[in-house]
Amino acid sequence: MKKAEAARLPLGDPDARPTFGRERAAMRRGLAPVAGCDEAGRGPLAGPVVAAAVILDPKRIPRGLDDSKKLSPERREELYAKICASAHVAVAMAPPSRIDLYNIRQASLWALARAVAALPLAPQLVFVDGVDRIAVPCECRPVISGDALVLSIAAASIVAKVTRDRLMMRVGAAHPGYGFESHMGYSVPAHFEALERLGPTIHHRRTFAPVTALLAPNEDAPAATLL
Numbered sequence: 001m002k003k004a005e006a007a008r009l010p011l012g013d014p015d016a017r018p019t020f021g022r023e024r025a026a027m028r029r030g031l032a033p034v035a036g037c038d039e040a041g042r043g044p045l046a047g048p049v050v051a052a053a054v055i056l057d058p059k060r061i062p063r064g065l066d067d068s069k070k071l072s073p074e075r076r077e078e079l080y081a082k083i084c085a086s087a088h089v090a091v092a093m094a095p096p097s098r099i100d101l102y103n104i105r106q107a108s109l110w111a112l113a114r115a116v117a118a119l120p121l122a123p124q125l126v127f128v129d130g131v132d133r134i135a136v137p138c139e140c141r142p143v144i145s146g147d148a149l150v151l152s153i154a155a156a157s158i159v160a161k162v163t164r165d166r167l168m169m170r171v172g173a174a175h176p177g178y179g180f181e182s183h184m185g186y187s188v189p190a191h192f193e194a195l196e197r198l199g200p201t202i203h204h205r206r207t208f209a210p211v212t213a214l215l216a217p218n219e220d221a222p223a224a225t226l227l
Helices: 019-028 075-088 096-102 104-117 151-174 190-197
Strands: 035-039 049-055 088-094 125-127 139-143
Touching: 019 035, 019 125, 035 104, 035 151, 049 104, 049 151, 075 151, 088 151, 096 104, 125 151, 139 151
Parallel strands: 035 125, 125 139
Antiparallel strands: 035 049, 049 088
């Protein structure tokens, strides 16, 4: 009787990495410069949403660019420095007050457009992560999961994430006891415990349900505009 052949485990798909293909195709059609933009901080209960726009230099693209969520904090810091040294970069942020007034989606789109407007070169094409176009005076193409597919969006995701993390560390230093320097304002048990114990700060988003529930009875949360 023949010995049964061992079953082979599926290898699975190789880890996909963002490429510069979309940017190069656009530049071949005369659309240059090309920018990528992304934001960080849609989900947290506190802090701003931070948007970044990046125009990569095709001849000086840092090696190892990837979706910021796939990178360690140390690697993000390294790539952040390389991006800022070799590319055109701009950052904008929407504070909690704007998020509460207009809702997180509208605040994010506003910040993304502001970041593009702040670039030292006016792009002819902007790739933006997600499904929404932003208000820019040039062609704009949304790309779902763009930070994992488009290199300039990946670069923007790194810049946005590093910028926001640095800011939240400073917020943590100014408000000891909340742990902002570790959880960056996200919904984690330690943050909920601090909110229950200390109450919301000026950096908390008052229209987000866990924060709204802790406001004083006479301190109404501003009604967000549903756009």
